[in-house]
Amino acid sequence: MPAPTGEHSVVRWHPPAYDIRVEKIPVPQIEHPDDAIVKVKLAGLCGSDLHVYRGTEGLTEPSVCGHEFIGEVVALGESFHSDATGRPHLYSTLKVGDKVVxxxxxxxxxxHFCRVGFTCRCIESRLFGTPHTPGGQAQYVRVPRAGGTLYNLQGISATPVASNQETKDTIGKLEDSSLLLLCDILPTGVFAAFQALNHPKTLPMMTSRSYPQSSGFAIPEGAVLAPLQPEDKGLTIAIVGLGPVGVCACIAILDMLYAKDIDFRIIAIDPTEARRKKVEAIYAKVSQAQSPARKGRLEVSDINASKDIVSAWTNRIGCNAVLEVVGNNSALSLAYxxxxxxxxxxxxxxxxxxxVPFSGRxxxxxxxxxxxxxxxxxxxxxxxLDLLLRRQDIFGQVGGEVSLVEKVVGFDVAAQTYDDFDKGRCGKVLFDPWR
Amino acid sequence: MPAPTGEHSVVRWHPPAYDIRVEKIPVPQIEHPDDAIVKVKLAGLCGSDLHVYRGTEGLTEPSVCGHEFIGEVVALGESFHSDATGRPHLYSTLKVGDKVVxxxxxxxxxxHFCRVGFTCRCIESRLFGTPHTPGGQAQYVRVPRAGGTLYNLQGISATPVASNQETKDTIGKLEDSSLLLLCDILPTGVFAAFQALNHPKTLPMMTSRSYPQSSGFAIPEGAVLAPLQPEDKGLTIAIVGLGPVGVCACIAILDMLYAKDIDFRIIAIDPTEARRKKVEAIYAKVSQAQSPARKGRLEVSDINASKDIVSAWTNRIGCNAVLEVVGNNSALSLAYxxxxxxxxxxxxxxxxxxxVPFSGRxxxxxxxxxxxxxxxxxxxxxxxLDLLLRRQDIFGQVGGEVSLVEKVVGFDVAAQTYDDFDKGRCGKVLFDPWR
Incomplete structure (x- = not known):
């Protein structure tokens, strides 16, 4: 397949704010040997796109929007060849035609940051959808450092839940609207849940061993205080903010708690009733395969009632963990x-x-x-990806009661869609640049 | 031994500030069945006593000072008897005459908090040295909830480093001035080091597995990026503040890093030269038994030079962990x-x-x-206690180049000692109430 040339359609933001235009600009080309050009199948509109949209990021140049995209490789730089040994494996294995996220x-x-897994703080980190790194709300997008950045959905060899061939087949059948969730919101929800359940301060409630023995230290017998009681086991968790990432965090933490067989009480908090209803519907679906003997429950709440509910649940001592998925000081104060x-x-x-709204004291x-x-x-x-594959009953949906994605639209309604999303008149929307 | 009566000498603070008096007041008596009365052998003067001393805690009543004490049980409430089953074991085992800390x-x-190991946030938590909980700078002190609070130095049955009998003999030989360090500063230093080395974000550098695999998750082979390199192993750590707790944190983290065979670079930071010199002397002693092939080094620094040193050590990326052992916003800003x-x-x-001096961004x-x-x-x-036993070459000293304790004095110089300590004219001082 020849690398595309000519012009393509993009959704481009113009300063100072609220100015979204669909424009024709030159198709991006390979600029560096590590680049890939991806033909975009779907691009997401994300809550954090609104920081640029509203002009609060201080950008003074126009920029092609969007940091969530899935597509197909249409051109690769010279770094991609069969003997790119010593480099990330995609430099040796990625092919034109591969589906990537x-x-x-x-x-x-x-x-160093990439090698140890802190990839979002890569020393060459760049955020898609900013002036120097044009985003994915476009027909084509240039991906810098593509051998490190991209995830090849064709090339993965196994997941924890399925053998190689099964997994490949399953991924092949997934809708693009489902795979698109891997760009940001699903991993971010998983990350929030993962951090809470892997924190040394939650381990005692999960392992039934007191701190610091909970971290694997041997402590002499006589030093132990009273043994843990049944009520010490299990976790009370709050999720503050039920936008798309908050919903993903709910699903992820429920999945992890079920897998680890941990008793739980979760309060999922948002001022918007529609968001709370969605989480209730999702919880009904996620919990339905669990045995009735399973201890655990999730309740939704608005902000004010949440404090009383947590107080009643915990005899006034509060939650073991709070997932803050909003990004403002009101949410941080509520978390505290x-x-x-x-x-x-x-x-x-x-x-x-x-x-941040806290004193040191x-x-x-x-x-x-x-x-x-x-x-x-x-x-x-x-x-x-493992969670995405197992919960296609939720992540595979568009526009239903439990879906994260509300609809897929064309660029023709981009400006109106940004306005609707900014004003809370719609949920998560994906763009099909070819529609 | 009959429970003491009559009067005893105490060091008592009077509002509003800087008013320390040695006074005779009635000997404390058992007020609740869970109480113990302890005859104080030694009591420490701690940096956090200065919050009360300076009047910044807002106290309006006089209070017997001090929250660090070691002594001997001289009276026990009715809860202490041989069949106090179902309660912390000291209610069954503690005897008059036992040495306790x-x-x-x-x-x-x-x-719940005590059972899971978060004992300092016990629902009945009270700080010694405040108006309702008279402190240990006294000849006698009443210990509420003594079966949960006290640690019986006679009663411990083993430590990770020695068999029962060896340990008991060793503890029997320790100086009270060494055991006194268990009240606060040594565990607090150990806690600071423990939290840093048990954080999920330091694990990749210690386990050579990238995040999130470092937390024990299985990840499919093809998903791994570049393998970790030798330079990714090991930790760069800053310790901000080299008062007594900071010194304990240095010793604790060196001990843990040696035990886990982790390469390290530590920068120990304080504006006071005398404190830096002490840490240098301690490092020389702690590192002397290590093989010359061992990679690891500790350097001391003042505040300004510390930023350049860390920058040079880490190619400008900074420390993996910072231990903040000061308690003000300058220290938090430096840590950031x-x-x-x-x-x-x-x-x-x-x-x-x-x-706190941080924006959310x-x-x-x-x-x-x-x-x-x-x-x-x-x-x-x-x-x-395990660390205390193994490093008696440091913790067993009084007044030497590597000692944490500068001197032991009587109550007769209490007021002068508070003034000297407040003005930085002396290091850690212990009171012998019977001298």
Whole structure:
């Protein structure tokens, strides 16, 4: 297949704010040997696109929007050849025609941060949808450091849940609208859940061993205080914010808690009733295969009622973990109010410039732990793909009661769609650049 | 031995500030069946006593000072008897005459927080040295919830490093000035080090498995990026603040890194030259038994030079972990500057009312993890005692080049000692109430 030339359609934002235009610009070309050109099948509109849309990022140049895209490789730079040994394996294996999904940031796959799995802080990290890294709401997109950045949906050899051939077949049958969720929102939800359940301060409730023995240290017998009681087992967890990432976090944490057979109470909090109803419908579906003897329940709540519910559930001591999936100070303050002493707050919301709303004394007095920041999507892909495959009853849907994706539209309605999304008049929308 | 009556000498603080008096007041008596009365052998003066001393805690009543004490049980409430089954074992085993050490806070040993090891956030937690819980700078002290709070130095049955009899003999030979370190500063230093080395974000550098596999998850082979390189192994760590707790944190983290055979570079930071010199002397002693092939080094630094050193050591990316052992916003800001993306900051400093000096964006952009708060001393006792026993060459000293304790004095110089300590004219001082 020859590399495309000529012009293509893109959704482009213009400064200072709220100005979305569909334009024809030259098709991107290979600029560096590590580049790939991807023909975009679907591109997502994400809540964090609104930071650029509203003009709050301070950008002064137009930029092609979008950091979520799935597509097909149509051109590869010279770095891609059969003996690219010592480099990330995609440099040797990726072929024109392969179906690929991209994290929302570029990662080289070769620096210290990439090697250890913190791919979103790659030393060459670039966010798609910004002036120097045109985004995926386009017919074609250039992917820098493509051998480190992309995930080849053809090339994966196994997942924890299926043998090679089964998995390949299953992935081959998945809708693009489902695979698109791997770009950002599903791994970010998985990351939020993963951080909460792998924190040393939640381990005692999951292992029935007290701290610090819970981290694998041998402690002499006489040093142990009272043995753990049945009520010490299990976790009370709050999820603050039920946008698409919050919904993914709900599904991910339910899945992990069921897999580990941990008792739980989850409160899923959002001021919007439609979002709460979706989470209720999803919970009904996710919990339906569980035995009736299984202890665990999820309830939805608005913000005000959430404090009383958590207080009643926990005899006023609060949640073991709070997943903050909003990205503002109100959400952080609520997380602090809901968390118990020695609890942990996992914050994957994209925060802005205001100082965080805590005094040092407040944090000391509650022994709070925080994990802030962006999901290393490339590193979390396998866990997210595993969940995506097993929960096609949710992630495979478009526009239904439990679906994360509300609809797929063409670029012709891009400006209106941004406006609707900004004003909360629609949920997650995907663009088909060829429609 | 009959329970003491009459009056005893105490060091008592009077509001509003800087007013320390040695006074005679009635000897404390059993007030609740769970109480013990301890005859104090030695009591420590701790940096956090200065919060009360300076009047910044807002106390309006006089209070007997001190939250570090070691002594001998002289009276026990009715809860202590041979068939106190179902309660913490000390209610059945503690005897008048036993040598005990106390954490700086009361912990019942029976609530959820105590059972899971978060003893400093016991629902009945009380800080010694405050108006309602008279402290240990006294000839006698009443210990509430004594069966949960105290640690019986006679009663322990084993430690990870020695068989029962050996351990008992060793503990019997230890100086009280050494055991006194168990009340607060040594466990707090161990806790700071423990949190940093047990954080999921430091595990990749310790296990040579990338995140999230480093937390024990199986990931399909094709999903792994470039393999970890030798330079990804090992940790760069900063310790901010070299007061007594900071020194304990240095020793603890060196001990853990040697035990786990992890390469390291540690920068130990303090503006005071005398403190830096002590840490250098301690490092020389701790490292001397290590083989010359061992990779690892500790350097001391003042605040300004520390940023350049870390930058040079890490090719500008920063530390994997920062231990903040000061308790003010300058120290937190320095910790943030020194930490790398996906690094963790462990803060055991006692913080005050100002808002912490971070914007949400700063925390998001570095994927920072924080662990704030007070050490659960009672739960950390066994790890701290193990270290204390093995490093008597340091912890067993008083007044030497490597000692944490500068001197032992009588109550007659209490007021002067507080003034000297407050003004930085002396290091850690212990009181012998009977001298």
């Amino acid at each position: 991209s994290p929302f940031t570029v990662s080289c796959g070769e620096c 109010e809901l968390v118990r002493p020695f609890g942990c707050i996992t914050s994957v919301g994209v925060h802005a410039e205001p100082p 407040e944090l000391y007095d509650k022994n709070v732990s925080f994990d802030f920041g962006r999901c290393p999507v490339r590193a979390m892909f396998p866990l997210a | 106390s954490p700086f806070t009361v912990s019942c040993g029976e609530c 500057e020194l930490v790398r993306p996906f690094g963790c900051i462990t803060s055991v400093g006692v913080h005050a009312e100002p808002p 700063e925390l998001y952009d570095k994927n920072v993890s924080f662990d704030f708060g007070r050490c659960p001393v009672r739960a950390m006792f066994p790890l701290a």
